[in-house]
Every structure is written in C-alpha cells, then in structure tokens.
Amino acid sequence: MDVIDRKILHELQANAKISMKELAQKVYLSSPSTIERVRRLEENGIIKGYKTIVDAEKLNRNITAFVLFETTKCKDLAAFCSVHPDVMECYRVAGKISYIAKVCTESVHTLEEFIDKAMEFGTPSTNIVLSSYTNMELKLSQDTSSG
C-alpha cells in the first residue's frame, strides 16, 4: 500500500470500468504493472467487488427511509431484513437503537407494509429521506500504515 495504490483505489472507486490503459496513464505507470497492482488489491481483499449503481427513483422506488429499531430480537430482525427485497442495507449498532435498516420502496404504502411486518421484531422509528449526499468513496490519507 503506497501512494500509487491509493491513487488506483481513488480512481477505481470513482469509475470501476475505467480501462487499465487509462488507469495506468493516470498513475504514471505501464499497463502491466497497473494490472498487477489491481490484481493484488483484489487478492488481498482490499477491493471487495465492482458494483453498478442504479437510479432507484427511475425504477419506481420513490421512497428511501432509515428505519431505526429498539429491539432485543436482533437475530430475528436480521433474518427478516436479509430476505426482504426492499431492504438495501441493515446494521446491528450499539446504543439505545440496536438495529438500523435502510429501505428503498415504491411508495409510502409499501413502506407502511414493511413497518407493519417489522413491528413484530421491535419498535421502529422511521425517517424518510428527503435528500442525500453519497459519494460512497473512502478517502485515503497519505500515511503508510496497513495493507
């Protein structure tokens, strides 16, 4: 993990489908060495995968919400959330709230259905997203630790 690897991760986070040739130019290296660095980053698990980001609203998923749960049934709630198609992410957290689900659903009506079912596993408090800023990029510092 040197400064070049961090630059590579920066570029790949912004655009996973950049060609290795163009990536090599951006980091001032030849294509083969760049490819080898990317391969190592994949092998080390530092690169976990390449995902396509889709526009939820354009696919009729108009409501995004964070549903916060006070519950003692985290296992059951996790099982419920992991198979529910509207749940994008969920988190076991430390605090008064013990579970957070990010849901992306068609309407307030389908959100209501989700909440009704989820109430079996805890007490939800729902926060509908009005606007968001998600760069989804891990900004890497210039220290030389880890890797």
Add this chain to the structure above:
Amino acid sequence: MDVIDRKILHELQANAKISMKELAQKVYLSSPSTIERVRRLEENGIIKGYKTIVDAEKLNRNITAFVLFETTKCKDLAAFCSVHPDVMECYRVAGKISYIAKVCTESVHTLEEFIDKAMEFGTPSTNIVLSSYTNMELKLSQDTSSG
C-alpha cells in the same frame, strides 16, 4: 424496461466488470444487443455509474457509525459533512431526527473528533456499527411500469 433489462441490471449490480460476452450469455442475447441495452440504460440514467467497493477495515478505517442529528442547521451540517473525509454518506430526513451521517473512521478517537466538531451544528447521537448486511442491490420486481 423489460424482463431482459431487469436481468441485465441484476447481473451488473452483482458484478459491474462482467464482460459483455458473458452478460450476453446470461441473458440469452447476442453481444451487440446486450451492449446496446446497457448503453441505453446508461443513457437513460438508470445506470448511474460503476463503483469499486473497498474494504474499510483493511485500510485502517475500523469504526463505522451512524450519527443522528437533531438540528435546525441542516444546511451548515450538510456543508460540513460533504467536505469531511470520514463522511461516506449523509441524508436529510423527515422526523424528530433531521440529519443522518454515515461515517467511516480510523478509531473511536477520530470518531470523537468528528462528533466534537459536528456538535457545532446540532445534537448528535452516535450509533457504532457492530455488524452489517449490505447487498447494495436493488431487487427488481416483474411489473412493467417505469422506464
């Protein structure tokens, strides 16, 4: 937006760097038609981009937390969050809580620093993530609406 487009989006969400040839085989189409469909999905903005997912812990970002704010200074808080390198995502939400920031930071100490600074813009309540499930995939139903 037909069933083939949804299959394409499903495959691309799982792996953005799948070759168009392999993708074509999965959806039982020729490469050119598959490429053309992907191009249209990009043009329509249904595909917003391709991102590389990196392992935060392997890069010394050991603490992920959701910081919930009660505040009336959303604009200022948004400005602060959008330039802070540890903030991965933030959301303006409707409810008693009015702002949610997802932060990914090196340690509880750097998290403390973030909270101290953020307190200028509202009252934070911090929920450290213990474990998570994030498929990050929008599961598409079989209806024919939108597009």
Add this chain to the structure above:
DNA sequence: ATTGAAACGCCAGAAAC
C-alpha cells in the same frame, strides 16, 4: 426499429529483459 452475424481495432494478459 431492433436483433443477429462478421470484420475490425483495441485492450488485457504473458513472457522476456
């Protein structure tokens, strides 16, 4: 208009230095 087939150009991967 959109799909499927073939040729072209270019990129990714391997070997040698």
Add this chain to the structure above:
DNA sequence: GTTTCTGGCGTTTCAAT
C-alpha cells in the same frame, strides 16, 4: 517495472427480420 507480442474481447457495420 517496462516493452513486446499475441489472443480475445468490445465495438462497429451490415443484412435480415
């Protein structure tokens, strides 16, 4: 890490539905 080389993929064009 760089250069060279080759195989294979993505892209474009064209014909057909």
